[in-house]
Amino acid sequence: MTYKTHISTGLLFSSIFFLLIMDVQFTPLLVPLLIIATIVGASAPDLDTPSGGLWRQIPAGSVISRIVKPAFIGGHRHLSHSFLGLVILTFLFWLLTKLVFINIPILDASNYFGLTILAFIVGYLSHLLADSFTEAGVPLLFPLEYHFGIPPDPLGKMRIKTGKWFENLIIYPIVNIALVIVIYRYIVANNLAERIIDAVKNSNY
Numbered sequence: 001m002t003y004k005t006h007i008s009t010g011l012l013f014s015s016i017f018f019l020l021i022m023d024v025q026f027t028p029l030l031v032p033l034l035i036i037a038t039i040v041g042a043s044a045p046d047l048d049t050p051s052g053g054l055w056r057q058i059p060a061g062s063v064i065s066r067i068v069k070p071a072f073i074g075g076h077r078h079l080s081h082s083f084l085g086l087v088i089l090t091f092l093f094w095l096l097t098k099l100v101f102i103n104i105p106i107l108d109a110s111n112y113f114g115l116t117i118l119a120f121i122v123g124y125l126s127h128l129l130a131d132s133f134t135e136a137g138v139p140l141l142f143p144l145e146y147h148f149g150i151p152p153d154p155l156g157k158m159r160i161k162t163g164k165w166f167e168n169l170i171i172y173p174i175v176n177i178a179l180v181i182v183i184y185r186y187i188v189a190n191n192l193a194e195r196i197i198d199a200v201k202n203s204n205y
Contacts, residue, residue: 001130010042010123012179019186034119041123048080082142
């Protein structure tokens with residue numbers, strides 16, 4: 001899948017998980033943390049390629065990507081697209097996030113560290129699942145070379161071609177529509193619109 005589809009898919013999965021399953025009580029601080037962590041997680045598997053979307057968001061990302069590329073054994077869709085890669089990159093994200101929380105008092109005083117790591121994992125898993133629907137599949141059990149796909153072989157030819165019309169015109173719009181529906185359902189179920197209006201009215205007194 002392309003970068004934009006992975007981001008939307010990650011946000012959809014994260015919304016379902018945190019809004020509908022966990023029913024997390026959100027705050028102005030927690031929301032951006034979960035969004036950022038989800039986007040990073042949904043982008044992380046493609047750190048194995050210099051053209052990965054996350055590298056394009058980082059200053060000098062193209063240079064850094066070429067320096068670290070040898071660390072991703074096997075090249076694109078190998079280590080980072082496996083459960084082993086999930087464990088390794090989650091640990092690295094844990095270290096980086098811990099460093100950020102320690103040095104920013106408002107974050108260090110919050111109880112959001114665990115939820116932030118969880119959002120990264122949800123985003124990462126959404127990437128692996130989405131790529132399993134593409135022709136190449138994903139080597140979930142790397143270093144074993146077998147690539148898992150949906151539908152499985154010998155029906156692999158029925159899978160999606162990355163960046164082609166079916167992804168861009170069918171999958172991407174459907175994922176975004178589903179994302180809007182999930183968020184709308186949460187807003188309605190929790191009367192958020194009314195609560196926001198009341199809060200604005202009260203702030204004017």
